[in-house]
Amino acid sequence: MNLLNGLNPEQLAAVTLPRQHALILAGAGSGKTRVLTTRIAWLIATNQMTPQQVLAVTFTNKAAKEMLARLTAMLPINVRGMWIGTFHGLCNRLLRAHYRDAGLPQLFQILDSSDQLSAIKRLLKSLNVDDEKYPPRELQHFINGQKEQGLRPSAVEAWDGYTQKRVQLYEAYEAQCNKEGVVDFAELLLRCYELLSRNEALRRHYQERFRHILVDEFQDTNILQYKWLKLLAGAEGCLFCVGDDDQSIYAFRGAEVGNMRDFEREFRVPNVIRLEQNYRSHGNILDAANAIIKNNDNRLGKNLWTDAGAGEPIRVFEAYSDLDEARWIVEEIQALARDGHARSEIALLYRSNAQSRVLEHALFSAGLPYRVYGGLRFFERQEIKHALAYLRLIANPDDDTSFSRVVNFPTRGIGARSVEALQDAAKAAGSSLFAAIPAMSGKAGTSLANFAALIGRMKEMAHLPLPELVDHIVELSGLREHYKNDKEGQDRLANLDELINAATSFIAEEGVIGEGGVIGEGGELSADLIAFLAHAALEAGEHQAGEGDDALQLMTMHSAKGLEFNIVFVTGLEEGLFPHENSVMELKGLEEERRLMYVAVTRARQRLYLSHAQTRMLHGQTRYNLPSRFIEEIPGGLVKWLTPRIARHGGAHGGVSPRLTFADAPRAASSPRAGGAGYRIGQTVRHAKFGEGIIINLEGGGEDARAQINFGSAGMKWLALSVAKLEAAT
Ligand code: ATP
Ligand code: MG
Secondary structure, three states, X not given: OHHHOOOOHHHHHHHOOOOOOXXXXXXXXXXXXXXXXXXXXXXXXXXXXXXHHEEEEOOOHHHHHHHHHHHHHHOOOOOOOOEEEOHHHHHHHHHHHOOOOOOOOOOOEEEOHHHHHHHHHHHHHHOOOOOOOOOHHHHXXXXXHHHHOOOOHHXXXXXXXXXXXXXXXXXXXXXXXXXXXXXXXXXXXXXXXXXXXXOHHHHHHHHHHOOEEEEXXXXXXXXXXXXXXXXXXXXXXXEEEEEOHHHOOOHHHOEOOHHHHHHHHHOOOOEEEEEOEOOOOOHHHHHHHHHHHOOOOOOOOOOOEOOOOOOOOEEEEEEEEHHHHHHHHHHHHHHHHHOXXXXXXEEEEEOOHHHHHHHHHHHHHOOOOEEEEOOOOHHHOHHHHHHHHHHHHHHOOOOHHHHHHHOOOOOOOOOHHHHHHHHHHHHHHOOOHHHHHHHOOHHHHHHHHHHHHHHHHHHHOOOOOHHHHHHHHHHHOOHHXXXXXOOOHHHHHHHHHHHHHHHHHHHHHHHHHHOOOEEOOOOOEEHHHHHXXXXXXXXXXXXXXXXXXXXEEEEEOHHHOOOOEEEEEEOOOEOEEOOEOOOOOOHHHHHHHHHHHHHHHOOEEEEEEEEEEEEEEEOOEEEEOOEOHHHHOOOHHHEEEOOOOOHHHOOOOOOOOOOOOOOOOOOOOOOOOOOOOOOOOOOEEEEOOOEEEEEEEEEOXXXXXXXXXXXXXXXXXXXXXXXXXXXXXX
């Protein structure tokens, strides 16, 4: 089968495993994502499952899209109905389909993390809670942390008064969300988990449907996500998880590397496959990555090798200041561009978002186009959030967060005092802010009634095609007029136009989710609108302008996970910044930072630059920083200093670490011919000694017919069909 061409023996074994649980534990760039995607294609191509029976989870929307694109390139299938997405995206889909059973309004809205923070602030204010004693951000972290462990307020153990109070606030926050018909990110997962645990019929339905569950970046799943997977797999399901413990970088968000060990133990995983050949990076880059990660204890242990050759040395630059660093990067990139390197193949990575500003400024001044991923994302920009808030109010006027955001934006004479009076009225009536408007009198009452009428007029347009609707809302709300008169409003106007474009491409790509129909009590709401609002809350800036341009790629190291580029700059390698000062006090924190460094370094295919600056402005202060210990962990022989260096950094390490150079194991010839009496590729068979296996290759005919069969833990075998005594299994 040509799907399987070019896979190495371990990859081939993993792709063609029989229907059993499997864990693919392998280092960066060893083809985990490729194996997972190819397995989906293989299972479908060999009729072991239909596209509808697959559930695949990846970590970002970008990765999910990439996976769908790769699948369509491999197979002529319609991927639209497939359940491939992020945990949040998939849970959203499930909850939309079963909103009633989940106890949610049909048009429930999703709070992203900044919405959630404002909802919490609003809550603290309405309860007169001192927000110095209970900082909103910390409370948000607390609430999400509990949810990520699957804990509702009644299940949280609170030993001290402080925690008891926080649990109370958690409970009040839940009540507020329920009243307003909104769910936050963590709630999407927990709700979905509870729904499936509680509702046996539904659970059975999905368990029977999803015969294969595949998970990428498994090392970064949290407790609840793992429980969710277990629930969906049930007793019959089959979990195929790929991951790399060395790339676990989300412990701060509750990720549990221990899930990998637990999975292996709890499911008695018969197949743990290790992939050790790296196809991404040149030898020097890989050696550097291996040398860095070796400093961590508690690894599951694996080594990576490549036959790509050592390649170039790793270039290290010491700058005087952050500005100097940015200037050097610009010059280097200009030189690379002159040599014919595509800008889109160059990535600039940094530890924290705040670092991007100086880089952006330098690139902008030099006229170098760039895109920022994971920074202030498109859908998080002020003007976009305003426009979306109007759209959300059309869908659900009880959404108090959206209401508060735009009731007086653009200004329409509804001051803070009027809003407070409205809040009191709503509280007294136990209703939403919108519903309390009729109870208001006087001047405030009139202005608020006008606002309600405005939303009413917008609602009358809700049946229009989505891009048209967005256009009208931007106009009617007064947002367009407002930004026209704003000194710095040009960008914002451009972004609002971009929102209309985003709506257009959304319909083209995903309008199918709502099947273009209308829903809602009076049949007046476009299903596309609801789907679009969910998408806006979940999406990570894919609609940023200039998508097709050849632009430099800027992102934090966290958002670079899973991606690869020919040339990578890892910037700001300074003690205190990276490793981050908050992390170095504890071994656990330091090790997580080191894994992040490992992720950053292994993004590079051909060339890796590392830079640090002696001084840097951060949070309004100039700081003097030592070079990061991570630079020093790289053997000196792999490195080329671009600036004269003080002797202590040179020669402190031995030469290049010896690289393993295994010969590529001979690969079985694969032919698509379906030979052998009545056997076919993809068929499950049983052998008296080796157990159940899957035919992945058939060769020869008659007496000579042979089959290559993947018996999972019993290995891959070539068997002569005339003597093998195979039984067909189902
Ligand atoms: P990460 O840990 O960074 O997510 P990964 O293990 O998922 O990496 P992939 O992204 O699947 O690795 O693969 C890395 C690169 O190597 C990709 O460009 C992929 O196409 C290529 N690759 C993987 N396997 C092979 C192979 N057998 N032959 C040629 N190229 C391969
Ligand atoms: Mg990957």
